[in-house]
Amino acid sequence: GAVVSQHPSWVICKSGTSVKIECRSLDFQATTMFWYRQFPKQSLMLMATSNEGSKATYEQGVEKDKFLINHASLTLSTLTVTSAHPEDSSFYICSAGAGGLANYEQYFGPGTRLTVT
């Protein structure tokens, strides 16, 4: 089946530094990838939709200059948290969309736990 990986699985960084998270579709090509944020014991909140070769579409309230998304190829999207602060600590999950209209599915990565100290 379709597999999506994320790297790193967890990261600790100091306040003010930037952190890059990678999302890869390992055995399929994904023209669209999605980035979600999940706070403890809460649901997934969509941050942005990433389309290969074009600018990401951010959800309302998400700072595009803080959460930089790049989708340079059909198998790789990256999320960079710039000038991270403790309130950015969260579980970040990516997904990749595949299939046509009838068999559409999003395949989720295992998530990246970010802790900002």
Added chain:
Amino acid sequence: AQSVTQLGSHVSVSEGALVLLRCNYSSSVPPYLFWYVQYPNQGLQLLLKYTTGATLVKGINGFEAEFKKSETSFHLTKPSAHMSDAAEYFCAVSGGGATNKLIFGTGTLLAVQP
């Protein structure tokens, strides 16, 4: 616009008992409906989905869900709970297609008592 409501943030059942997790949706277009399971510190795994066709959908691990348009519901059931079913369950709705985003419910934490 689309939205999902999951009734019951916590559900507890005994091992071997029926599992029923409720999901109601709102959608201005024909909905594509999904149930995902999440184990601690992991990503989401698809249990089952409804796109078109048969309204009773069978998924992995013995779960099934029925799309009821008249009730705008997509409840998840399993006849007999196992200890390994303890996890967080999310219902989601989409308008369909690879570029359509998923809208998630708030999740239901299922506990299975021995």
